[in-house]
Amino acid sequence: MPKANETVLEIDLGALTHNFNHLKSKLQPKTKFLAVVKAFAYGSDSIAIAKHLEYLNVDYLAVAYAKEGVLLRDAGVTTPILVLHPQPINFKLIIDHCLEPSIYSIRVLETFIEVAKAQSQKEYPVHIKFNTGLNRLGFWENDVALIASKLSKTKAIKVKSLFSHLAASEDINEILFTKNQIVSFKSIAEKFKSKIGYNPWLHLCNTSGIINYHEGHLDMVRSGIGLYGFGNSTIEDAQLKPIASLKSVISQIHQIEKNETVGYNRAYKAKDFEKTATIPIGHADGITRIYGKGKGFVFINGQRAPIIGNVCMDMIMVNVTGINCKEGDEVIIFNGSHKASHLAESAGTISYEILTAISQRVQRRILTD
Template sequence: MLKAQETVLEIDLKALKHNFDHLKSRISSNTKFMAVVKAFAYGSDACEIANYLQKLPVDYFAVAFVHEGIQLREAGITKPILVLHPQAVNFNILIENCLEPSIYNVKILNEFIATASAEKLNDYPIHIKFNTGLNRLGFSENDVDTIISTVNESTSVKIESVFSHLAASEDLNEKDFTLNQIKKFKNITENMTKQMGYKPLLHMCNTSGILNYPEAHFDMVRSGIGLYGFGNSEKENKNFKPIGTLKTIISQIHAIEKGESVGYNRAYKTDTFLRTATLPIGHADGIGRQYGKGKGYVIINNQKAYILGNVCMDMIMVDVTNIDCKEGDEVIVFGPETTAENLAKTANTISYELITAISQRVKRLFIGN
C-alpha cells in the first residue's frame, strides 16, 4: 500500500477477487452470480468495480436506479444489468441502454408494457419482484394470476426472472421467519412456472443468504456487501477482506492549553493540556457529525486518536496527546485491520452507511490489478 499524501480511498482489487472467489465457493457451479454495484459500488466506484468483475466473470449486475445502469453501459459493461427500483419516467432511456427492469407492482407492469409496445419490442426481459416479508417492494402472492394474464396478453415482454429479498438472513435468531420467506417464495414460483409454461431464473439470496441458506440459492444469487469485504457476522468476516482503506494525513498539530476549546460551538473544552491533529476530511467526505465528540476515532501510528468536538465540513480534529506523530503523517480512518464496521459501531450504525457515504470528491486509488 502507498503512503497517503492527501485524503484517498484505496481500493484493493486483489481483495475484491478474494471475496468474489469465496462467495463463488459457497454456491454450486451451475448457480449464476449477480454482483450488486448500486450506490457507486457501495462507495468504491461502480464503473471500475464492474469492469473488473466482468472479467472474473459475473453473470449479471444490479443497480438501484436507471442512471446507475447507464453509467455502467457508458463505461463498457456489456453483461445484463438489472435495475432494482426503476421509475416509469425513465423507461424509454432504460430500454435505449438495454437495461432490465424489476417490476414490482401492477402499475409499473402496465406502464412498462405500454412503453415496450410503443417501442415495438419483442420479448424484452423483465424481472418480477415478490414481497415475501420485507414489506418494501414487490407483488403479493395473490397477484400471480394478474401478472400472468397481463404478460400473456403482450408479446413485448418476457419474464426473465422471478425474485424476492430476504429480510433478516444475517440474523439466525430470525431463522424461522427466513425459512417461511423461502417457503412462500417456492410456492409462488411453482405456481408461476406452472402457468408460464417455462422456467425463469429464480433468485432470492443476498450475501447473508448465500452464507446461511444454501437451500435458497436457486438459479442465481446476489451479493453486494460481501464483495466489498463484509460477511455480516464475526465468524464470516474472517473469510472476507475489506477492499477499501480510507486514508488521510495530519495537516497541522496544535498545543491546546487548559481551558481552551476545539472546533465549532466550542463542543470540546479541555481541563488539561493536550495536542490535537487536524485532518483534511469531514462530513462532506462522509464522516458524519455522529462520529464527533469522542465517539469515532482514527488510527495514527497504530494508535487510536479520538475525534474531538464537532466534525467540520472538511476537517476533523483528533486527540494525539499520547501519540508520537508529526504533520504530514499518514492517518487510517478505516481499512482491513480497523474496519469500517468497527468505526460504524462507534456511531451506532452499520458499515453499509459509512462506506456508501464516502463522497465522490475523495480520490479513489485502485491497487492490485
C-alpha cells in the first residue's frame, strides 16, 4: 500500500466485502439486505461503494435525499434506491430517476399521490414509515386507517414496504424499549396489511439491530455504519474492518522554545523545548475545532502525536516531541488499526460524525479487492 504524500482518504473495497458478508451471515437466507449509502457513503465515495455493493448483489440501497439517489443513477447504478427523507419539491425528480420515496406523513402521502398521478404512474413503489419510539419521522399507529383509505382511492402508487427505526438497539440498558418497538411495529404491520389486502415487505433493524435482535430481522434489514467497519460494540468492532483510512503528511517541523505559542489565539503554550509538526488537513476537511487543546491525536511512525492549539481551516499542528520524524513523513489520522471511533471518543463524539465530516476536497483513493 503506497504511503501518502498528501492528504488522502483510502477506501478499501475488500474490507467492504468482508463487512457485507459478515453481516449477511447473521441473517436467514431469505432476508433481504439494504445498504445505506447516504452522506457520500458515510463520508467515503457513494458511487464506488454503491457499485461494489451492486456487484455483491445487495438487494436495496438507501440515501437520505433525492439528489444523492440521482447521483447514483447518473453513475449507472440500477439497484432499487429508497430515499429516506424526501422533500415534496423533489418528487418529480424521484420519479424521473426511478427512486423510491419514504412516505412519513399525510402531507407527503397526498403530495406524492398527486405528483405520481400527474406523471401517469401506476403502482409506483413507495415505502411507508411508522414512528415506534424514535420520534423523528413517521406515521403513528392510529394513522393506519387513514393511510389505507388514501391508498384505496388511487392506483398511482403501491406500498413496497413498511418500516420503522430502532432508537437504541446498541444500548444494553434499553433492551426492553427496543423489544417493545419490535412488538409495536409487528402489530402495526398486521393492522396495515389487513387494511390493504396484500403483504408489503417489513424492515426495522439497523446495524445494531442486525447484531442484537434476530427477532426483528423480518423481510429485510438495513445497515449503514456496520458496512463501513463499526459495530457499535467492542466485540462486533473486532469482527469488522474499517473501510476508510485517512492519511496525510508532515509539511513542516518547528522547534520551539519554552513559553512560545502555537496557532491562532496562541492557544497552545510550550511547556519546554518542543518539536511540532504542521499537517495539511483542517476543519475544512472534517477535522473540526472540537479537536485540539488536548483533544484528538494522529499517529506518526507508529507513535501518537496530540493535536495542539486550535485547528485551522487547512492545517493542524501536533506535538512530535520525542518522535523520530521528518518533513514528508506519512501521518495516520485514522485507519484499520488506529480507528476513527478512538479519535472520535477522545473528543466526546462518535465515529459517524468524523467519518461523514471528511470534506469532498480530500482526494479519494479506491483500493480494490
